[in-house]
Amino acid sequence: MAAFNITPPEPFTFILMGIPGLESAHIWISIPLFMVYMIGLLGNITLLCVIGNEQTLNKPMYFLLCMLGLTEIGTSTCVVPKAMWIFWFNVKEITMSGCLTQMFFFHTGAMMHSAILVTMAFDRYIAICNPLRYTTILSNxxxxxxxxxxxxRAILCILPMPFLLSRLPFCSRRIIPNTYCDHMSVAKTSCGDITVNSMYGLMIAFVVSGFDLMLIALSYSLIIRAVFIISSSKAHHKAFNTCTAHISVMLMSYSPFFISSMTYRFSQGIAPHIHIILANLYFLTPPMLNPIVYGIKNKELRDKIGKYLCGR
Incomplete structure (x- = not known):
């Protein structure tokens, strides 16, 4: 019997470049990024522990905060560890399956984040416009x-993306100028036509997220109308203070998202490292700032966090 020297095929991999043009500064760049990630992780875990241990916080608003915190932890954690391997150890390879898995969970988390913000806007609308029926309309x-x-909804919207990418022919130089596998950054390494990928990604970014923003705008227009009907200035201040935290979180979440989406598709004249920095701000900034915003603006939560930390 003839002997055959069969060697296993080379695994299909991509190369994540980190931040192009700033490779020599990767170690220094990783320090603030890792600190922001850790602050966000600790802040959200603290919120989850406090809300989970305090029976008085067993309310829909705080339940939504837990959902938001879990989503932010998951989204940032599926990206940051690999980014740190790139920055610290120069390990840039990622398999095709690993890349598509990371992309799926990252985009699913981002869309879930948007859905939670919509639900939080609805929660504020019920709390201000129909407070007597709040517990019956919006139970846990x-x-x-x-x-x-x-x-x-997030899973069904993002699930086609890995399949759209897997059908594409990829070039021999599968280099992704990013710290993680984003849908469009992976598609741009293909030698084939990526029009369908670009149009689908654009549709998700603007149709689905635009629909969420429309619902949020509708909720706040009804809240504003209800507030103006109230004659008491004290009630005005209370209503405004109730919505401030959610408005701040919404602005911090949607602004980097749309800026990042636009710079990937209309990138003429924009330096590559600007793209990557904006993309990293998109998923790192909200997890760090959201617990701080809610901890400052919500007195009940602030008191419970102080009691929890001092008790420990």
């Missing part, structure tokens, strides 16, 4: 169902 069980609907 109904909040969980709304969260599940948001998760199913």
């Amino acid at each position: 069980a109904r909040t969980a169902k709304l969260g599940l609907v948001g998760l199913i």
